[in-house]
Amino acid sequence: MPYAVRLIGLLGLLAFLAGGAAAYVGYFEPVVAVMHEGTGQVVSRPAPSDPQLSPSPDTGSGRRRMNILLLGSDTDAKFGGVYGTQVMMVVSIDQRRKDVTMLSIPRDLWVQIPGHGMGKIGTAYHEGGLALARQTVEDNFGIPIDYYAWVGLEGFIKVVDTLGGVDVDVTHPIVDDRYPDDINSADPYAYRRLYIPAGPQHLDGMRALEYVRSRHGDLQGDFGRSARQQQVLQAVRSKLRGRAVIANLPQLAADLRDSIRTDLTLTDLARLALLADQLRDKPVQRYVLSPPVYSRDGWSRDGQQIVIPDWPAINALVTSVILA
Amino acid sequence: MNRALWLLVLALAGCGAPAAPLPLHVPGPGPAETGPSPSAAPPVRIDGRLAFSRGHNIWILEGETARQLTDLGSIQNPAWSPDGSLLAFDRAGKNSADLWLLPYPGGPARAISSNASRVVDNNFWDMQPAWSADGGSLVYASDRGRTRTGTLDLAAWRLNLSTHARTQLTGANLYTGGIDYPSFRPGSSSDVLYTSWTYLLNNPEAFGQLMLLDTKTMKAAPLTDAGQTAMQASWSPDGEHVAFVRRLQGENQIWLAPFPARGSLLDEATLLVGGMNAHPVWSPRGDAIAYIGLQDGSFDLFLQPLNGDLTTAGKPRQLTRGLRVDADSSISWTA
Numbered sequence: 001m002p003y004a005v006r007l008i009g010l011l012g013l014l015a016f017l018a019g020g021a022a023a024y025v026g027y028f029e030p031v032v033a034v035m036h037e038g039t040g041q042v043v044s045r046p047a048p049s050d051p052q053l054s055p056s057p058d059t060g061s062g063r064r065r066m067n068i069l070l071l072g073s074d075t076d077a078k079f080g081g082v083y084g085t086q087v088m089m090v091v092s093i094d095q096r097r098k099d100v101t102m103l104s105i106p107r108d109l110w111v112q113i114p115g116h117g118m119g120k121i122g123t124a125y126h127e128g129g130l131a132l133a134r135q136t137v138e139d140n141f142g143i144p145i146d147y148y149a150w151v152g153l154e155g156f157i158k159v160v161d162t163l164g165g166v167d168v169d170v171t172h173p174i175v176d177d178r179y180p181d182d183i184n185s186a187d188p189y190a191y192r193r194l195y196i197p198a199g200p201q202h203l204d205g206m207r208a209l210e211y212v213r214s215r216h217g218d219l220q221g222d223f224g225r226s227a228r229q230q231q232v233l234q235a236v237r238s239k240l241r242g243r244a245v246i247a248n249l250p251q252l253a254a255d256l257r258d259s260i261r262t263d264l265t266l267t268d269l270a271r272l273a274l275l276a277d278q279l280r281d282k283p284v285q286r287y288v289l290s291p292p293v294y295s296r297d298g299w300s301r302d303g304q305q306i307v308i309p310d311w312p313a314i315n316a317l318v319t320s321v322i323l324a
Numbered sequence: 325m326n327r328a329l330w331l332l333v334l335a336l337a338g339c340g341a342p343a344a345p346l347p348l349h350v351p352g353p354g355p356a357e358t359g360p361s362p363s364a365a366p367p368v369r370i371d372g373r374l375a376f377s378r379g380h381n382i383w384i385l386e387g388e389t390a391r392q393l394t395d396l397g398s399i400q401n402p403a404w405s406p407d408g409s410l411l412a413f414d415r416a417g418k419n420s421a422d423l424w425l426l427p428y429p430g431g432p433a434r435a436i437s438s439n440a441s442r443v444v445d446n447n448f449w450d451m452q453p454a455w456s457a458d459g460g461s462l463v464y465a466s467d468r469g470r471t472r473t474g475t476l477d478l479a480a481w482r483l484n485l486s487t488h489a490r491t492q493l494t495g496a497n498l499y500t501g502g503i504d505y506p507s508f509r510p511g512s513s514s515d516v517l518y519t520s521w522t523y524l525l526n527n528p529e530a531f532g533q534l535m536l537l538d539t540k541t542m543k544a545a546p547l548t549d550a551g552q553t554a555m556q557a558s559w560s561p562d563g564e565h566v567a568f569v570r571r572l573q574g575e576n577q578i579w580l581a582p583f584p585a586r587g588s589l590l591d592e593a594t595l596l597v598g599g600m601n602a603h604p605v606w607s608p609r610g611d612a613i614a615y616i617g618l619q620d621g622s623f624d625l626f627l628q629p630l631n632g633d634l635t636t637a638g639k640p641r642q643l644t645r646g647l648r649v650d651a652d653s654s655i656s657w658t659a
Contacts, residue, residue, distance in 0.1 A: 175502065
């Protein structure tokens with residue numbers, strides 16, 4: 001799900017809010033402490049395989065791009081701890097050119113999961129947690145991941161609400177008769193009907209979740225919602241402008257306890273903060289690895305409906321927008 | 325139609341419909357709970373009454389004062405009857421939405437549909453009502469046709485308020501959301517304008533296209549080009565012009581166009597207002613357009629005065645400031 005969005009929200013929030021002022025670092029410290037306390041799942045950063053490509057972002061020097069893997073999934077205990085990621089997105093920040101690229105990876109993309117054979121990429125998180133999800137992305141796409149962040153459903157709602165909601169132009173009416181009715185519900189398989197009208201509107205946390213989570217309302221299914229996730233993420237970013245948001249940081253930190261997992265350190269945040277102002281008005285390039293350009297629908301040998309990657313096209317894209 | 329007749333229509337409309345009691349809060353005229361801009365610019369006064377949704381309750385802007393009309397919640401898309409004595413609106417439940425009628429300035433509101441069911445799949449959406457010129461019918465968006473077709477997406481329907489007969493007017497393109505915001509053309513008993521959401525052959529991204537349906541022939545014709553979203557259209561009082569939202573250059577711009585010859589497109593459209601806007605509506609005299617615009621992080625009401633030739637008369641004027649109007653709801657203006 002779009003819970004990665006929350007991550008982004010948080011990351012973006014911290015970065016953009018920081019507004020380039022190292023003086024804010026002290027202010028952020030409790031926020032970071034909460035994030036780490038809440039995660040319980042910190043993944044050690046593997047040594048870069050290519051020093052030229054991957055100098056540590058902690059050092060503040062070297063590699064031009066910073067890549068953040070954003071993951072989102074159903075709330076932890078919903079299925080007894082068995083769940084895959086519904087959102088998998090790489091946010092790549094070019095630190096020299098000061099631009100941002102979002103790359104959404106379909107959860108059903110059929111890839112090699114290290115140590116587990118072929119499978120849907122969204123299952124990597126279930127099979128091996130954040131470490132395996134990260135390794136799977138790195139191995140298949142060749143994208144070095146510097147940071148990760150995970151957000152759950154309720155965390156997403158809280159982030160958006162803490163920010164006062166987001167303003168979004170809903171691309172077309174969303175009609176979904178099978179929308180999961182699993183928030184504050186004892187039945188994880190319950191569903192309900194959903195209608196969101198088209199056009200500009202203000203979305204609170206719950207409504208924003210509905211917009212980015214629905215996948216039955218258009219021909220694009222999971223790809224359509226990936227695009228909506230990116231759209232909301234941009235709205236979150238724009239919402240983060242303004243010093244007034246700083247006042248919400250303590251509340252945000254409290255909201256996110258147990259709702260976000262990340263390996264961002266205070267030093268990392270400080271570096272992100274230094275990028276903040278320079279990225280504010282830069283356009284965001286958004287890509288979804290959807291058919292027909294980057295993938296096609298298909299079936300696995302064991303009968304799963306999957307998305308088959310077009311690796312030449314994907315590699316060309318990744319090379320041009322992230323690795324170049 | 326006089327008030328007594330309206331009340332009769334209202335009473336008849338309630339017959340056969342599971343009439344929920346109306347715990348609507350209908351305060352009399354009083355001080356605004358939240359008014360238009362207090363500061364720099366002098367307040368802008370409007371003629372007539374502008375109904376809008378805020379916090380998903382109906383609010384009325386009259387003169388220069390805004391006040392809350394209902395407190396039931398989950399209400400949106402208010403629409404004044406032609407004589408201004410009734411407000412139609414929709415009220416959403418968890419899985420459904422119903423049409424309601426509310427007398428103005430006060431009186432019991434009444435649901436004229438009952439679409440909620442404990443069985444999720446047996447619920448329906450009835451939404452976005454608009455009145456016929458004679459006040460005898462509503463046209464609205466609904467998915468109640470899915471019991472026959474299986475299509476989840478919404479189509480345009482007409483409800484005869486006297487006979488309670490419901491007629492499906494359009495179909496719906498699958499997996500687009502269907503159609504939205506249908507409206508009768510003033511002075512015509514047969515023309516219905518609406519937005520049809522659809523796809524181009526090789527592009528899975530849905531777009532909105534304004535369509536005109538002739539209910540005599542049941543033939544629909546496009547009014548805008550395929551591929552570029554146009555939506556939320558509003559008729560001028562004389563039915564000779566249309567204001568609508570066009571999604572262009574990352575904005576939701578408001579455009580005006582003379583209504584073309586039958587079968588032609590709105591080719592002579594002109595840009596009225598840029599920015600992030602929604603739901604334009606004409607003043608009763610046709611000399612201004614009110615709309616919802618995003619300003620300083622809040623959706624508010626704006627007014628664009630028009631000259632006699634429908635060119636802009638000065639810059640848009642902000643009617644409310646920081647009011648956080650519901651932009652997911654249409655607005656309606658009566659004399």
